[in-house]
Amino acid sequence: MRPTPRAETFPANTPAASQVFTTVLSQGPLPRLEVARRVGLSPAAVTKAVRPLIEAGYLVEGVDEEARPALGRPANLVRVDGGRALFIGVKVTGDEIIAVLTDLCCRIRVARHLPLSEREPKAVLAGITDLVQQLLGEADGSSAPVLGLGIAVSGDVDRGEGTVRYSPFLEWRDVPLAELAAMTTGLPVTVDNDVRALTVAEQWFGAGVGLSDFAVVTVGAGIGCGLVVHGRVVAGAHGVAGEIGHVTVDPAGPLCHCGNRGCVEAIAGEAAIVRQIREATGAELPDAEAALALAREGVAAARDVYARAGEAIGRGIATVANLLGPERVIISGEGLAAYDLFAEQIRDAFVAAAFGSAARCDVRTHPLPFDEWARGAAATAIQSFIGPDTSR
Template structure:
């Protein structure tokens, strides 16, 4: 195992420099003039921001040989040196911990999964520490420092405090996870809601690059939503913005664990789908068997998935009506059933979206759990660069 990584701070701490760096990180390589245009700064201001980043090795500048023009002087492009630093991202689920080691550009170098024998904080912390040790030992001879650890957990998470206020799946309340994990691993730690972490990764490195307003809707054990409003991931005043899983779409519908009836999650969450199929068919399937029943043409099972699609479509329409995003990205492990409810999602969305909100670009982006851990690493990168890049 490598020794505990040394502390290192980002070489600049001005909002302008952070903006320049994140623009190059997510949209580069770019010529300086194009960076200036995209961030709305003067070329002189960009040059001032870029200089210390180049000196510290975070940015490099040179000719892109692949894009060299046939005629004329080739433009120098600024890009991030991904190998300059490493980060660890961890996603905690109900039964396992997924960890990834990424470079500064959030490219996964190593991914590891660790079974979780229990959900109490002590057991989870021990698992995070073990997984972190394994990832630190697999840096493959890189001399780049590991500069942060991001942890993604479902539920109500206060990122600023590093506290898990309430996680229904883990049955946690008021756990100071960032503080505890930092003491255990020796790394700077960022803790965030798992859907918001995934949204950060989509904003900087995925289907949301270049968009100022979009949403990520996740379908699986729960129904989550991450929001980017005016270029920032928005958690709202109380940290729970985007909870479309608890938007009521059927007041006479099934009881949700939150205490209300007819929430999107109470109809379309994995546990809700399995319960409804068991009630309708008398069988006791797991997720894989439930999918098989529906695909074999069992009408009762297909109806359950159809209702789930309608609920998801109405939830997405609520987001579109309230915020008017340019794009809604649907992701999560629940997309394994997308062929069974895609039509219902689309039809319900179009029916419930008001006016031009129906023109919102709704697309799917299936992502394995490794990508959720990558989202956690993205939050660690974000925290390292500076607080102005977070929300």
């Protein structure tokens, strides 16, 4: 076992300092005056906030040579030193564990994958620990410390307690994963729902940068949704906000594993699509890849199943738009491999079901491999390290 990683406290000890750092992290490099404008603070307050961050090496200030103006005095820009600290992110799926080592700007340095043959918590924890030890070894050559571990799991996750309340794909109930992982790795651990973790990464480092209100909808084994409202990732009072996969869009539709009928996930989740194509064609389909191949071959019944899936997803997105009025909805997930088969239906169903100006919501796709989901877990670790005021 490697020595216990070094503990370190982030020097921003006020909400204002955390807000300034987060703004520079996600939107920088920026001049101090622009930072003050974006966070709504006085220039003096920004100067006070950045001073300890510069002294500790988390922020650096200097002239951006690439943006140097032809005339006039060049502006000093504040930026995050990404190499100042490292973080590890882990995404647990039903059959694989993916782990990444990132810098403070959440740029992936190393990725590792480990097949998962058993889903019992003990086996998964052993796999996570093994991957973390490998990545700590990769970090040994760097002067930057590893300061946190984020773990992303599908299902009902209580981030505050670090407990997986219920994960249908892992068949877990009430697993204190943060506590267990902290004991085996020696790192501060953040555990969150995988879609919320991906949403944090999109908010700070991806297609949601600078947006106050947006949603991330993931399609694949399940149908998930992460919500950002007034700049905050929303978990809800019971930790299940954004579960559009269990919004009923067809009361007479197929039975969902949650016990209701006609949920978006019961129509558009990968398992549901495979089941429906089997029933419609009689074909022996081992997995979603085979179902997709059949549809691409032009089999009408298979293509109809994907079309219905697109309609269900479009109605689910419209529900989000009608309730929250987001500026943007980002569609992602492994299910985007079939996007050409249901893109038109998603758009048509969304426009038909969205109320009034909600239909003007910018709906776009952003395909992301599983390494990016692990990066989302690292983003939650970075978020926790910066301070609790940035986490919700």
